Ligand SMILES: C[S@@+](CC[C@H](N)C(=O)[O-])C[C@H]1O[C@@H](n2cnc3c(N)ncnc32)[C@H](O)[C@@H]1O
């Protein structure tokens with residue numbers, strides 16, 4: 614995928630181990646193969662996004678196959694819509710979902726995440742694809758670059774997504790549903806408050822074609838319980854008692870419940 618300079622928005626060209634724009638802004642290709650296009654101004658903390666621990670926990674959990682039904686649904690749906698062209702995954706994490714999707718469809722993939730640790734892990738493992746450390750708020754690619762945009766358990770920025778998608782491009786959005794991981798939640802919280810959650814949003818500039826529920830049961834044990842927990846936003850909210858109960862849990866049977874919203878750019 615063609616890249617643009619995050620500082621002046623001119624085209625970037627690869628020269629040896631870096632990407633350079635006509636104004637001589639230069640961005641190194643890291644040893645692992647990813648490109649860091651996050652400018653200091655775009656960083657709101659020293660190390661934004663998921664930490665190395667979160668990235669490793671996510672990889673261990675996903676690679677064990679617990680969430681395979683989500684990847685399978687993504688692949689089936691992309692095949693159903695006859696997706697062709699370039700895939701762009703926003704908030705790609707360590708790359709497990711989008712690498713599988715791209716490889717199943719034999720399509721080129723660019724993954725983007727604000728976490729350097731996440732793209733480092735993605736690039737080290739899935740060398741055939743392009744991985745960028747960048748912000749979803751300013752995606753460093755020209756308008757109309759992608760045929761399929763994905764954001765899985767990550768953020769949605771309709772205006773920027775609209776810009777980078779080509780005409781009739783598709784956007785696959787996976788959101789957790791209200792009843793996602795109730796088993797885990799009932800361990801870590803004293804009381805369960807089910808917040809009203811809009812898992813089927815309307816997006817300006819997009820037509821929603823369908824919403825596919827993905828719901829399945831799974832059982833995790835030992836360290837994988839901790840890995841699952843680290844993947845969730847609950848990691849920022851857990852209290853002392855909740856942490857104690859979680860530590861004492863040896864086996865967890867739970868239900869994953871999410872929605873794949875399929876949007877078309879209009
Ligand atoms: C819950 S994780 C999901 C990761 C991956 N899609 C998955 O499902 O395995 C959300 C990801 O969004 C990334 N993220 C957060 N803010 C971001 C931003 N402004 N731009 C790009 N990525 C961002 C985080 O670093 C993290 O990897």
Ligand SMILES: [Zn+2]
Nearest residue numbers: 618621634638
């Ligand atoms: Zn530049």
